[in-house]
Amino acid sequence: MNTWKTLITDAELLPLDRGLATMHDGAIASDEHGRIVWIGKTTDAVAHENCRESTRQIDGRGRLVTPGLIDCHTHLVYAGSRANEWQQRLAGVSYEEIARQGGGILSTVNSTRSAGLSELITSAVQRANQFLEFGVTTVEIKSGYGLNIETELKMLDAARAVEKETALDVSLTLLAAHAIPPEFKDGANSGAKQYLDEVVFPLIQHCQGKVDAVDVFCESIAFNLEQTKLVFEQAKTASLAIKIHAEQLSNLRGARLAAEYNAWSADHLEYLDEDGVKAMAQAGTVAVLLPGAFYFLNETQRPPVELLRNHGVPIAIATDHNPGSSPVFSLPLTMNMASTLFGLTVEESILGSTVHAARALRRDDDIGTLEVGKQFDVAVWNTAEPADLVYRIGDNLCCGVAKTGEFVIETT
Numbered sequence: 001m002n003t004w005k006t007l008i009t010d011a012e013l014l015p016l017d018r019g020l021a022t023m024h025d026g027a028i029a030s031d032e033h034g035r036i037v038w039i040g041k042t043t044d045a046v047a048h049e050n051c052r053e054s055t056r057q058i059d060g061r062g063r064l065v066t067p068g069l070i071d072c073h074t075h076l077v078y079a080g081s082r083a084n085e086w087q088q089r090l091a092g093v094s095y096e097e098i099a100r101q102g103g104g105i106l107s108t109v110n111s112t113r114s115a116g117l118s119e120l121i122t123s124a125v126q127r128a129n130q131f132l133e134f135g136v137t138t139v140e141i142k143s144g145y146g147l148n149i150e151t152e153l154k155m156l157d158a159a160r161a162v163e164k165e166t167a168l169d170v171s172l173t174l175l176a177a178h179a180i181p182p183e184f185k186d187g188a189n190s191g192a193k194q195y196l197d198e199v200v201f202p203l204i205q206h207c208q209g210k211v212d213a214v215d216v217f218c219e220s221i222a223f224n225l226e227q228t229k230l231v232f233e234q235a236k237t238a239s240l241a242i243k244i245h246a247e248q249l250s251n252l253r254g255a256r257l258a259a260e261y262n263a264w265s266a267d268h269l270e271y272l273d274e275d276g277v278k279a280m281a282q283a284g285t286v287a288v289l290l291p292g293a294f295y296f297l298n299e300t301q302r303p304p305v306e307l308l309r310n311h312g313v314p315i316a317i318a319t320d321h322n323p324g325s326s327p328v329f330s331l332p333l334t335m336n337m338a339s340t341l342f343g344l345t346v347e348e349s350i351l352g353s354t355v356h357a358a359r360a361l362r363r364d365d366d367i368g369t370l371e372v373g374k375q376f377d378v379a380v381w382n383t384a385e386p387a388d389l390v391y392r393i394g395d396n397l398c399c400g401v402a403k404t405g406e407f408v409i410e411t412t
């Protein structure tokens with residue numbers, strides 16, 4: 001048998017394959033491919049024949065060691081700031097009103113179209129590294145601030161660069177159906193159909209095999225149900241997975257439609273009804289809750305958490321990081337919001353940003369728990385108590401991160 005490459009000893013291991021049960025005095029080893037090869041007690045690890053001089057041994061000093069966190073919904077690539085618009089909202093103007101006046105998403109579209117690729121990469125890499133400092137090892141990134149072929153592709157290139165230039169794994173989503181750009185606005189049916197035909201559909205076909213999924217913002221200020229269905233049909237012909245922004249500001253029944261297309265996830269869901277919940281349960285569509293947007297937009301309608309639980313829909317939590325509705329950098333803070341604002345238990349918030357987030361990206365064979373065979377993606381926390389990950393507001397307890405067996409943030 002091979003020598004172990006990295007070995008963490010004396011950890012309070014939280015593997016998350018059995019709820020919040022921890023293993024005291026735990027140890028975990030990686031092989032040279034960055035996979036977990038052994039989990040057990042520290043005394044057994046140090047006596048093991050594979051533990052040799054070449055093994056890099058890290059003393060966990062009794063601290064919590066968890067799977068790296070997974071942020072399964074972000075808009076991490078963009079240019080510009082929307083602080084002004086936020087100040088308008090503080091003065092009483094609504095998010096929808098700002099969007100209708102040509103601000104909102106379209107203001108970020110203007111900045112992102114003008115930005116060069118290297119500028120987009122620099123800012124996205126900076127943000128991604130901040131996510132990493134909070135224990136995140138995998139992040140989903142969406143396009144959607146280009147809304148023309150050239151800029152959507154530029155955004156996807158920037159997201160790919162994040163994977164190359166940081167330690168994070170990136171899951172790529174094409175969200176060309178995020179808004180209708182101004183150059184199509186005057187057309188019939190508010191220009192949506194023409195925009196889909198001329199920009200979104202060609203992009204979907206072009207992205208076959210080059211992105212992981214296709215997403216749609218199904219909402220009164222974006223695409224209606226019928227248009228959303230057309231996008232799903234295109235995604236299907238390109239063999240691309242589907243996800244949706246649904247039921248955030250109103251109930252258009254987008255989640256139910258997405259479930260009919262076996263969507264990986266339906267996200268936001270504040271206005272989701274029981275019919276939609278049932279459809280998601282049947283399809284195995286993950287509910288991705290985004291409390292950062294709920295908080296920042298001062299929403300009052302909470303997602304139907306009790307119905308999701310009763311019907312056994314897996315619940316994931318993500319930051320929805322974006323400049324307009326959720327400029328949040330910390331997934332642990334988002335977990336606190338999920339528990340405080342949506343009533344999720346500590347266990348639900350932790351599983352929501354690991355196990356179920358992995359499922360939302362259909363990466364659950366590889367990441368999300370500490371189990372032999374999975375990637376050695378771990379976060380070390382300055383506490384032995386799982387509840388602290390959710391309880392402390394704005395603190396950063398993360399004091400070490402390893403990605404595929406290599407420490408990218410050294411434990412201190």
Ligand code: DI6
Binds near residue numbers: 248320
């Ligand atoms: N829902 C969101 O929360 C983001 N996009 C979406 O469809 C917000 C995007 C923005 O306001 O820039």
Ligand code: FE
Binds near residue numbers: 073074075245320322
């Ligand atoms: Fe979003």
